Amino acid sequence: MTSPPPKSKVSRTAAIVFAVLFWVPLTVLLAFYLFVGDRTVTGEFLTIWPPLLWVFALVPLSLPLLALGRRRHFAVCLAGILLFLAMTEEWRSLLRWGGRARRERFENLRASPGGGGDGIALRVISWNVSGADRREILRILEVHKPDVCFLQETPDGNASIQDADLIGHWRGFHWLDAGDCGVLSRYPIRPFPSGRIGPWSDPQILVMELPDGREALLVNVRLMLPALWANPLSPEGRRRLVESHRERINQFAGLRDLIAEKKMPLVILAGDFNTPARARSLRPLRAGLRDAWRICGRGWGRTVTADFPVSRIDQCWVSGTIECIHGEVFHESLSDHRLLMADLIFRR
DSSP, X not given: OXXXXXXXXXXXXXXXXXXXXXXXXXXXXXXXXXXXXGGSHHHHHHXXXXXXXXXXXXXXXXXXXXXXXXHHHHHHHHHHHHHHHHHHSOOHHHHOOXXXXXXXXXXXXXXXXXXXXXXXXXXXXEEEOTTOOHXXXXXXXXXXXXXXXXXXXXXXXXXXXXXXGOOXXXXXXXXXXXXXXXXXXXXOEEEOOOOOOSSSOOOEEEEEEXXXXXXXXXXXXXXXXXXXXXXXXXXXXXXXXXXXXXXHHHHHHHHHHXXXXXXXXXXXXXXEOSSOTTOGGGGGGGGXXXXXXXXXXXXXXXXXXXXXXXXXXXXXXXXXXXXXXXXXXXXXXXXXXXXXXXXXEEEO
16 A cells, blocks of 8 residues: 655645646736737636736635645735736826826816816716716716716606706706717707717717817717626527627727717717726727826726726727816715716817
């Protein structure tokens, strides 16, 4: 009868096994986030989830190393997780400081009737209100004193915002509801022809008249979710996954083309993208627009869910001539989305 191997050898072998079980998925995840993204069905399934959520799966894979007394190996695994987060998450907004002079300039411009010599200052808000009561929506928004509000999942029919609701801060504002989306603007707005870009509602497209005579294109969207509910083990589920993936990817190119055909230099695109801001599928938008949060956002910019924000799916994109001054996200209990605010200057 053979004797069992020494305990140290068993421990060493087990440590190797658990290290492999940790580093293989970590390496695969990092490769998908950095090089594949959501451009493939598999990539979409892996990278549509915020990297922070994968930590909850990766940490337990490293715990057996600690139980085996392999503290150095465990520490290396934790360092790997930190490296993974550093390379996949957005941290720049947490490190921004200063900017006081820029914000003072914004406030001075905003206080000038019709803007100042530098341009027009606008405070823009994008918020998925989850069908909440319109009076509560207006009450919360009024605290932030916005000039333009892009709202998604707005209450419908008689529950929608009425002219009689536009009092106090909202006196003189203009409200246009497109069903799923609605825009509330200090300056006159009028509908502009939209078009189909995906299976969900068409973007709400408006033209806003600025006090200096210029016009800006406002595009309000609530884009489709990934089909993560489909069962990949069944032929029908796989077919639906592939079809839904193609539709979701194509909607961003369609949105880019829809905006480009309007041929307007001043553009604000905002809304619920239902896709993380760093996803590769958003690349078509970067041809003519910039992600305002990446330029001027401060703090933790994730917007979903409101109580546990791990993904930045509520976004504001602007054309190149619009200056981004400050961005911030606020937790409001009315919705399962956090509220996104961006201070912008339309330079002359």
